[in-house]
Amino acid sequence: MNQTLHPTIFRTDRPGAFEQNADPVALLSGLIPPARPQTLYVHIPFCFHKCHYCDFYSIVDSRSRQEHFTARLVEELLRLRPFLTPPARTIFVGGGTPTLLETALWKRLLPAIHSLAQPKSTTEFTVEANPETVTAELLDVLVAGGVNRLSIGAQSFHPTHLKTLERWHEPASVPRAVDLARAAGIANLSLDLIFAIPGESLDDWLADLDAALALGPNHLSCYALTYEPNTPLAARLAEGGVRRMDEDLEAEMFLATRQRLLEAGFEAYEISNFARPGCACRHNLAYWRSEDWLAAGPSASGHVAGARWKNAPHLGRYLESTGLAPLSEWETPPAATQLSERLLMALRLSEGVEIDATMRAAAALGRDAALAACMDRFVAEGSIVADAGRWRLAERSLLIADTIIAAAMRSVDP
Numbered sequence: 001m002n003q004t005l006h007p008t009i010f011r012t013d014r015p016g017a018f019e020q021n022a023d024p025v026a027l028l029s030g031l032i033p034p035a036r037p038q039t040l041y042v043h044i045p046f047c048f049h050k051c052h053y054c055d056f057y058s059i060v061d062s063r064s065r066q067e068h069f070t071a072r073l074v075e076e077l078l079r080l081r082p083f084l085t086p087p088a089r090t091i092f093v094g095g096g097t098p099t100l101l102e103t104a105l106w107k108r109l110l111p112a113i114h115s116l117a118q119p120k121s122t123t124e125f126t127v128e129a130n131p132e133t134v135t136a137e138l139l140d141v142l143v144a145g146g147v148n149r150l151s152i153g154a155q156s157f158h159p160t161h162l163k164t165l166e167r168w169h170e171p172a173s174v175p176r177a178v179d180l181a182r183a184a185g186i187a188n189l190s191l192d193l194i195f196a197i198p199g200e201s202l203d204d205w206l207a208d209l210d211a212a213l214a215l216g217p218n219h220l221s222c223y224a225l226t227y228e229p230n231t232p233l234a235a236r237l238a239e240g241g242v243r244r245m246d247e248d249l250e251a252e253m254f255l256a257t258r259q260r261l262l263e264a265g266f267e268a269y270e271i272s273n274f275a276r277p278g279c280a281c282r283h284n285l286a287y288w289r290s291e292d293w294l295a296a297g298p299s300a301s302g303h304v305a306g307a308r309w310k311n312a313p314h315l316g317r318y319l320e321s322t323g324l325a326p327l328s329e330w331e332t333p334p335a336a337t338q339l340s341e342r343l344l345m346a347l348r349l350s351e352g353v354e355i356d357a358t359m360r361a362a363a364a365l366g367r368d369a370a371l372a373a374c375m376d377r378f379v380a381e382g383s384i385v386a387d388a389g390r391w392r393l394a395e396r397s398l399l400i401a402d403t404i405i406a407a408a409m410r411s412v413d414p
Helices: 024-029 066-079 103-117 136-144 159-165 173-184 202-214 232-239 247-263 282-288 315-320 335-346 355-364 368-381 395-412
Strands: 039-044 090-095 124-129 149-155 188-195 219-224 267-270 273-275 294-296 301-304 307-311 327-331 384-387 390-393
Touching (some): 024 307, 039 282, 066 315, 103 136, 149 159, 173 188, 188 202, 188 247, 219 247, 247 395, 294 307, 335 355, 368 384, 368 395, 390 395
Parallel strands (some): 039 294, 149 188, 188 219
Antiparallel strands (some): 219 273, 267 273
């Protein structure tokens, strides 16, 4: 089974064209097109414990730097004003654990987000939450600040599997957080779940799905556990402390997930993401559709007009800087790489990728014949479906999605 490509931003090991002391304002000013981005990601790095599988930038919080961080983030958001066209279509505050930020500091942060993004009732405004850190007081502040979607990191409802992941919350805290969110007026709720945890059985996983469905969420993200380099979990794997799940059982879990959720009325709008009709995560769709977005906070990644960058993943550097965040990466990939990554992201979606536009982009690179030959072969063997002017993965080929997508990518960017 190889369907677990990175869910959001494609990361490359190729070094970008970037000067260490480059001015992010000058770089952004040279990129912003007439139609500026309307999507914003904000990264809050604080956690009270580093989960063993997580490779996102986060630091264990002693609360000693939260106030300084909030003041610095407010300053950065205000400096982003010239680069975003309000009202924002989507705002996503991730981490880390954003709900670990003190409620009084959210009261300072939300007006700055409003000043920049000017959200309306139609804006999808998401905050990620650890269920243990959700309180009625915090939710009231978030709702008053325009937050209308909560993404809760449940991961599992089995204490044993939570312990394997080093997740510090009790299963009972998930329904409690859901109830509090609904009581505060947040009806759009998403739950994150992880399967293929060492020691997990198919029955365990199906019980997790049933527990999640019983809470009535609008959206479920169900990812197979990955062993990211330089994480404690990857180290435990290398040392023999845990064993990777059998590939056949992992595949069985993946297929059972689709069956159970489709029967429950969810749409599989992306390989690992399921939503009730009309409730797909619009923010993540901006990533998968290779749209533009701005980013604030240490380690946050942005994408505008083909260029992409990453803010330095270092809280100390961030707090010592002024204006926009200092950068650690910046590049404008070649056109062939941009097209290959568009295929990577779009083919994960049930809507697939538009054929004519993709072929025109390939023709400009002299790669249209190679792309057509690759896709025609997959269509002939039933791995790709071509209809309504789009290529999309066939249901039968989801377990080998990585192989198919990688071949499509190589056809335009050998």
